[in-house]
Amino acid sequence: MTRKAEHTGPKMNDLKIDLKSVMFSPSAPIRDAAKALDGAGTGALALCHDDGKLVGMLSDGDLRRAVLNGHSLEDACIAIACTRPVIASSPATAAYALQVMNQFDIHQLPVVDEGGVLVDFLLRKDVVEEYQLEVESRDRLRRVCISAQASIADAMAQLNEAGTGALVVCDSENKLRGLIADGDIRRAVIRRIPLSAPCESIATQKPVFASEPISPSDALHMMNEHDIHQLPLVDGEGRIVDFLLRKDLLPQTLPDMQAVVMAGGYGKRLLPLTEKVPKPMLPVGERPLLELIIQQLRKAGIHDVNLTTHYLPESISGHFGNGEHFGVRLNYSREESPLGTAGGLRLMPRPQGPFLVINGDILTGVPFQQMLQYHRAHGAMLTVGVRKYDLQVPFGVVDCDDVRITKIEEKPCHSYFVNAGTYMLEPAAWDRIPEDRRFDMTDLISALLEAGETVVGFPIMEYWIDVGRHEDYVKAQELVSKGAL
Incomplete structure (x- = not known):
């Protein structure tokens, strides 16, 4: 007789074991069982009749004890097998299977149907993995359901x-x-x-x-x-x-997207800090600002990064080199004279697909892959990261029609979307940038709009800091010290 563990619940997702590799005839000799056990790599075999009915379990330990006890290797393996193994009836949840294995201190658990036919053979390592997936699934449901x-x-x-x-x-x-x-x-x-x-x-x-x-x-x-x-x-x-x-x-395959970091600015508003250090190399915590930006790109699966430089370029290239030590491949485009927030893009080879452009003084938690999906979903030529900006008027605002007051509103708040210095561009947008002259991203956006191209805004709801002023630099330092960035 076998010891059957009764239970109810959904079955495990997949059969982890090829049943043919663990099913073995109870009348076969111990010698053959040893070879089969070694080939299966499961630590045990399920002894079954021709109709698939389970009659016993033969483990590696059973074989070793048989040798020590002087059994002939030609004896039938059922003679040394456990004929009352712990089993579970189908279907078996991972949680229940793990509970049974822990209770009886076993590492294999055969699962049978109502007729006692073997339908699954569970290994502890697979059950633990499946149980973790079940726990993650329950936790995910808790996190994704909203009223x-x-x-x-x-x-x-x-x-x-x-x-x-x-x-x-x-x-x-x-x-x-x-x-x-x-x-x-x-x-x-x-x-x-x-x-x-x-x-x-x-x-x-x-x-x-x-x-x-x-x-x-x-x-x-x-x-x-x-x-x-x-x-x-x-x-x-x-x-x-x-x-x-x-x-x-499906194994996650991120689009082959490259990024450009515009790192050539003087950072005049941050003088005297930028007198001998370019703004992207100012330390935020223990690392340069640009290193934090590159880290964010790498986390998003972007490994090809172009840096446009102008002011003190050697301090940037000397720190980052080819990018190998920072998990990316770096290329440099040096502006001999300032080319604006878009002009420097023409110094790099024409991109083959959508590419990201970010100013070298921006710290943000923007999900760049979601920004790419948004860009594609709207069929955009250029997508601009935008940030909601509220302007509070500190006085009562009065509307007049000639001398008559028609409306008064106390300290109104006006909301605007501001350019957040983060862009997604198509190669065709790169084609619109003129060579060898100053050209800002605002010029490119205007040119695309005049040509009837689609330009969309991607609202940035994540953290976003433009490290362009002393107070912003202090704020970035505080957030890093608190572990918020």
Whole structure:
């Protein structure tokens, strides 16, 4: 008789073991079993009849004890096997399988169907991995589910914590009501929708979803078909049970994107600090400002970086070299005379695809890969990172019609979007930059707009500091000392 562990629950996602490699005839000699065990690499074999019924377990320890006890290697292996192994009935959850293995101090657990036929063979290492995935899945659900009545501001904070690129909007019964993505929030900011509005008002009301169970290949097919990166899974009642990410199903391949850091400025507003040190090389904490920027690019998967230099270029190239020690490949474009915030781009070879441009005095948490997705989704020639800026008027503002007062508003606050010094460009935008003369990014944007090209704004909701003034430099130092950057 075997010891059966009763349980209920969903089965584990995948069979980790090829059953043919562990199934072995109970009447085969011990000698053959030793060879089979060595080939399987599982530490044990499942002894089964021809119909697949499990009759025993033969472990490496059983073989060693048989040799010590003088058994002939020609004896049937069932003679030395455990004929009452611990088993589990199908389906078996990873959590339950791990509990059983811990309880009986075993490293293999056969799983059988109602007729006692072997249907799975679990190893502790695989179960631990699967259990961790189950825990991560439950934790992810906790992080991605948000109430339909929660505010857009709440969704912003939760999305930042979840790191999934989207949240699932649910009702009180955890039923799927919609999907709110990073792009939905950024478009709401652009449209100046109040952040106090319910997040359901900007969510996709009929998102693509799937019913469980679904195979990884089918899930990936759905994501490819609908060009999405997240796929909610629901049960028969429409309740959210899982949230799949494309990166879980497919090794993450980041677009081959390069970046340009405009590092040629004088930094006159930071004198006397920049008298002998270019602004990008000013220390922020224990490292130069430019090193923090390059670190942020590397974390985003960008490894080809161009630096445009002008003022004291040797102090930059002498510190970074070819970039090998900083995890990137660096190329330098030296401006003999200042070419503005865009002109220096023509000193580098024409990019083959979308490329990022960032000013060399910007510290930011902008998700550059999401910015690229946003850029592509809107078919933009150029995407400008924009930052919301509130201007508080310290007086009551009066509207007059001739001498008559028509309206008075006490200390109004006006909101604007300001250029945040971060851009995503198409190669065709690079073509519009003239050679060998000063040309600013504002000139390029104006030229593209006049030509009817699409230029869009990407709202930056993450941290952003323009280290251009003494007070900003002090603020950056404080944030680094607190570990906030």
